Amino acid sequence: xxxxxxxxxxxxxxxxxxxxxxxxxxxxxxxxxxxxxxxxxxxxxxxxxxxxxxxxxxxxxxxxxxxxxxxxxxxxxxxxxxxxxxxxxxxxxxxxxxxxxxxxxxxxxxxxxxxxxxxxxxxxxxxxxxxxxxxxxxxxxxxxxxxxxxxxxxxxxxxxxxxxxxxxxxxxxxxxxxxxxxxxxxxxxxxxxxxxxxxxxxxxxxxxxxxxxxxxxxxxxxxxxxxxxxxxxxxxxxxxxxxxxxxxxxxxxxxxxxxxxxxxxxxxxxxxxxxxxxxxxxxxxxxxxxxxxxxxxxxxxxxxxxxxxxxxxxxxxxxxxxxxxxxxxxxxxxxxxxxxxxxxxxxxxxxxxxxxxxxxxxxxxxxxxxxxxxxxxxxxxxxxxxxxxxxxxxxxxxxxxxxxxxxxxxxxxxxxxxxxxxxxxxxxxxxxxxxxxxxxxxxxxxxxxxxxxxxxxxxxxxxxxxxxxxxxxxxxxxxxxxxxxxxxxxxxxxxxxxxxxxxxxxxxxxxxxxxxxxxxxxxxxxxxxxxxxxxxxxxxxxxxxxxxxxxxxxxxxxxxxxxxxxxxxxxxxxxxxxxxxxxxxxxxxxxxxxxxxxxxxxxxx
Numbered sequence: 001x002x003x004x005x006x007x008x009x010x011x012x013x014x015x016x017x018x019x020x021x022x023x024x025x026x027x028x029x030x031x032x033x034x035x036x037x038x039x040x041x042x043x044x045x046x047x048x049x050x051x052x053x054x055x056x057x058x059x060x061x062x063x064x065x066x067x068x069x070x071x072x073x074x075x076x077x078x079x080x081x082x083x084x085x086x087x088x089x090x091x092x093x094x095x096x097x098x099x100x101x102x103x104x105x106x107x108x109x110x111x112x113x114x115x116x117x118x119x120x121x122x123x124x125x126x127x128x129x130x131x132x133x134x135x136x137x138x139x140x141x142x143x144x145x146x147x148x149x150x151x152x153x154x155x156x157x158x159x160x161x162x163x164x165x166x167x168x169x170x171x172x173x174x175x176x177x178x179x180x181x182x183x184x185x186x187x188x189x190x191x192x193x194x195x196x197x198x199x200x201x202x203x204x205x206x207x208x209x210x211x212x213x214x215x216x217x218x219x220x221x222x223x224x225x226x227x228x229x230x231x232x233x234x235x236x237x238x239x240x241x242x243x244x245x246x247x248x249x250x251x252x253x254x255x256x257x258x259x260x261x262x263x264x265x266x267x268x269x270x271x272x273x274x275x276x277x278x279x280x281x282x283x284x285x286x287x288x289x290x291x292x293x294x295x296x297x298x299x300x301x302x303x304x305x306x307x308x309x310x311x312x313x314x315x316x317x318x319x320x321x322x323x324x325x326x327x328x329x330x331x332x333x334x335x336x337x338x339x340x341x342x343x344x345x346x347x348x349x350x351x352x353x354x355x356x357x358x359x360x361x362x363x364x365x366x367x368x369x370x371x372x373x374x375x376x377x378x379x380x381x382x383x384x385x386x387x388x389x390x391x392x393x394x395x396x397x398x399x400x401x402x403x404x405x406x407x408x409x410x411x412x413x414x415x416x417x418x419x420x421x422x423x424x425x426x427x428x429x430x431x432x433x434x435x436x437x438x439x440x441x442x443x444x445x446x447x448x449x450x451x452x453x454x455x456x457x458x459x460x461x462x463x464x465x466x467x468x469x470x471x472x473x474x475x476x477x478x479x480x481x482x483x484x485x486x487x488x489x490x491x492x493x494x495x496x497x498x499x500x501x502x503x504x505x506x507x508x509x510x511x512x513x514x515x516x517x518x519x520x521x522x523x524x525x526x527x528x529x530x531x532x533x534x535x536x537x538x539x540x541x542x543x544x545x546x547x548x549x550x551x552x553x554x555x556x557x558x559x560x561x562x563x564x565x566x567x568x569x570x571x572x573x574x575x576x577x578x579x580x581x582x583x584x585x586x587x588x589x590x591x592x593x594x595x596x597x598x599x600x601x602x603x604x605x
Contacts, residue, residue: 015127027114027130034137038146043410048149049451051075052094055085066465067457073245074465079189080151098149105153106146112164119168126364131371132351138378141340144410156345158187167314177226185229193329255463255470262334269335273343276385279377283350286357287319315356318349334480338409405479426452436538441499459496461485492581496529515549531583556592569603
């Protein structure tokens with residue numbers, strides 16, 4: 001009897017505590033699998049090289065600019081750039097830094113995911129497998145974006161940190177509000193779209209405190225603590241930003257028409273993600289089966305009881321975050337041309353919603369079975385996901401490219417336009433133009449080449465680093481992120497010299513603009529935007545016969561002799577305007593120019 005009494009007095013050991021070591025082992029192995037998976041998929045997206053040029057100039061003492069002396073905010077990930085700049089200042093290779101930080105951020109998210117599952121399991125007094133961690137580790141796109149160089153994984157980690165701190169820690173209330181607000185503040189300095197989540201959080205906190213019949217002073221005080229980091233850190237940062245760049249939002253916001261809505265393409269982008277990632281669709285479906293019973297009878301009373309459980313609150317908040325983010329950001333802006341990039345930051349929340357819904361809807365003895373089946377389904381998602389981008393080239397060969405306006409970025413820069421080749425080309429161009437003050441135009445997918453070429457001045461074709469193009473209007477919406485671009489006249493007005501290399505779509509049809517630069521193993525066809533005789537002479541002296549181009553003064557002499565007397569006034573006027581922007585405004589050649597102006601005057605008479 002005494003032994004029985006003693007046994008009853010001992011605290012009960014829950015299944016999750018009994019299997020704690022097993023849970024840790026599964027989590028650790030899962031995280032290791034994700035690290036290996038991410039490393040095997042490692043790559044760098046072209047867009048990161050725009051950010052790295054900002055890093056290069058900042059560390060070099062030229063300010064946070066893309067081109068020296070030109071303040072344009074061609075990025076949205078300020079905090080990410082600052083982190084990379086710090087390690088670059090410590091003499092670390094920035095291309096390796098962004099991948100290491102991306103994987104570390106991914107690991108951080110996976111650890112938080114396991115901790116959340118463990119605490120929910122402990123709360124329910126049942127052993128549960130670390131489903132969220134497993135699902136993320138098997139998600140091809142989650143691991144892909146960990147090493148892309150972009151801020152995607154870091155942003156996701158900051159959002160998860162804020163969520164974990166508020167709902168899964170026992171920190172005192174005031175500190176918990178402050179720390180949660182700090183993580184959201186840092187997230188907002190990494191991606192401005194966090195503003196939506198911050199707004200939702202403030203609204204939910206205010207409503208909850210009002211619901212609890214707290215005094216107005218208490219509500220204001222609580223919200224003040226929550227927004228303390230925003231007041232102390234973000235507002236001064238914003239004022240500096242506005243003073244430095246001159247606009248409320250980053251230049252990319254205006255360039256990608258973030259102020260407009262494009263829901264048709266936005267929902268298409270979302271569906272393109274959920275179609276192969278079919279497990280994630282459950283995050284949209286399952287919450288209805290949990291919320292609907294609350295609405296049937298005595299909604300207010302049922303809701304009060306439901307929200308008295310902190311884990312239930314976490315579930316509802318995560319559901320609202322997903323809905324708000326998908327509808328009012330991803331869908332509104334039209335999604336992105338990079339597949340899955342805008343969805344991955346909320347992928348942990350999608351899996352959290354699925355996991356928590358299963359724990360509420362399924363009997364305890366069956367939960368792990370259902371979760372295990374969903375994990376196994378994750379294996380199938382990758383193969384289906386690859387089918388999204390299968391196509392056939394002109395030779396009948398199966399290739400992986402684009403689906404409508406959306407591309408598989410990793411494939412593009414590992415197979416279609418191999419980044420290593422762009423790096424080699426950029427370095428070769430750097431050697432070619434070293435010491436020559438040329439102004440270059442780069443098109444989409446050439447940021448890497450431009451970064452390694454390290455041209456004195458780089459003009460980005462689509463306006464990511466140009467306020468004039470970014471604030472221009474477009475008549476028809478096209479491919480997201482590529483809808484705006486400068487005209488030949490605009491590039492001429494900025495004295496841009498070359499565009500490298502010329503592919504299937506040259507900027508003009510003027511054959512006299514085309515040139516070839518040969519330096520083993522490259523033979524590059526380029527287009528001369530503005531003809532600068534001094535610069536041409538420098539290249540000729542450096543490259544000799546390897547620089548083949550149309551000698552424009554000689555071209556003008558031939559035109560003056562053979563064509564000028566015969567062309568109509570209208571044709572001569574059009575040609576002269578073209579030649580002026582291309583040549584006369586950059587070169588002191590009054591003798592030839594006067595022959596054009598005199599002929600124009602005579603033909604008009």
